[in-house]
């Protein structure tokens with residue numbers, strides 16, 4: 001190092017959070033020994049940080065300063081684990097952003113070798129305080145995801161970090177669409193700790209479907225974690241786990257693979273009538289995941305699992321109608337949105353919803369639940385309740401889309417005579433939908449199915465807050481609340497409202513837009529009024545399930561009971577900024 005401030009190597013030291021240390025060892029020999037440290041470090045010598053290599057201050061004073069900062073930042077009602085996680089996030093988004101792999105090697109004299117050995121051992125314990133080291137990883141690499149750079153990024157940036165931490169890697173480059181599903185369906189669940197996807201979201205969707213369609217689905221999802229390393233276009237999962245700022249950061253994604261703890265995310269079941277779909281260029285028929293899974297059983301419907309999003313109308317057109325722009329990375333979604341706004345088409349569908357006991361349209365209630373949840377990290381505990389429930393996937397609770405809807409007593413329901421769901425939100429009565437009457441006081445909304453009365457431009461539903469770096473569409477989405485968040489872009493808002501919505505896209509304030517209805521529900525069904533191939537539909541009709549093309553036919557979604565995906569997280573929650581409630585239209589001061 002050439003910086004004069006660090007010329008005195010004997011008195012210099014590096015102060016970093018122990019989570020950034022990947023490996024510490026001391027190997028003794030006849031005249032002392034060798035100390036080896038491998039770690040992720042911010043650029044050495046950056047003046048702004050108290051964490052960096054310093055030679056003047058005492059180590060004790062630095063550590064004390066960090067602790068004081070941590071306590072000052074944390075809300076008082078958070079647990080210690082939540083405070084630690086918040087502090088780590090603060091460091092990773094601040095002084096410890098821009099991590100790179102460094103190795104420190106030192107010769108230690110014989111007289112100091114005992115101390116060096118015990119120091120290395122202590123460091124190892126600190127570095128892996130909450131997780132076991134040397135994870136065994138099945139790595140799936142999609143060579144064509146996003147800008148198509150996954151191979152080179154893996155070789156130059158990803159593999160070196162995972163190997164520096166002593167992870168045991170079994171790497172497989174996917175050779176075709178749905179190869180990820182095949183691999184996950186066949187993987188030996190005792191041979192690995194988790195599956196790492198060097199890809200975008202599409203590969204994660206395939207892996208989920210591979211695991212969930214095994215005979216031992218629950219056991220596979222319980223035993224194996226799944227973790228993204230973002231090399232696709234949208235990389236929505238990585239953005240939710242690492243935050244919008246650092247969501248595409250490969251070093252941080254690797255750290256999450258090495259040190260993250262499992263967090264359970266609800267999985268949605270999506271059923272559609274079985275139809276023949278034309279093969280698209282370079283890709284098997286859409287819904288190929290389900291096709292392979294269900295073919296032998298010859299059910300009249302296909303069944304796929306979704307953990308990210310389902311979309312029809314404007315949002316599906318953006319996602320799937322811009323695939324030819326894949327090389328532009330996530331910029332393609334913005335271009336697609338502008339095109340959709342200009343077209344300003346109604347999405348001609350009928351939507352039916354079952355809120356369920358916990359479902360709600362009240363945004364204040366959703367905010368309160370989020371704040372409550374943030375007090376404790378949502379890492380999954382060892383004694384999982386779903387271990388008691390057998391290994392196979394659970395049956396559908398609400399039946400398939402090809403079946404008749406039923407009420408709480410099992411009686412069949414006629415779609416055309418279902419009651420309308422009032423879209424009125426008492427905590428935010430500034431929506432176009434508020435013209436619908438408030439719900440009756442003794443509402444049966446929770447226990448039965450209802451029809452959405454409004455005409456819409458898009459239905460977008462999801463389990464994760466961010467659907468891309470620039471769009472925090474579901475700021476109230478929670479990993480394990482048993483509910484799926486549904487955003488309905490009301491057609492009555494017109495082009496102006498859709499353009500206005502871009503303003504609130506990154507902050508999540510889009511959910512307060514007057515032309516958006518937002519709800520949390522247990523299940524919903526969508527029935528397109530136009531047939532696939534209709535000339536008025538973009539590309540003959542697009543439905544996106546986790547960003548993958550699905551047939552343009554009805555679909556029904558329910559949050560699967562007791563089937564959850566374990567995704568790694570360093571923080572125990574999605575990294576979502578606190579949502580400030582905007583000033584209601586026509587009032588002077590912001591709401592508390």
Ligand SMILES: Nc1ncnc2c1ncn2[C@@H]1O[C@H](COP(=O)(O)OP(=O)(O)OP(=O)(O)O)[C@@H](O)[C@H]1O
Pocket residue numbers: 142143144145146147174175176177178179198199200201202203204206231232233234235236326547548
């Ligand atoms: N070798 C391959 N040849 C063709 N297609 C492949 C191959 N490997 C994987 N795929 C397909 O590529 C699709 C897209 O992959 P991925 O999600 O990694 O990238 P992306 O779509 O650009 O990113 P995102 O989903 O985050 O927007 C996957 O759904 C998978 O079916």
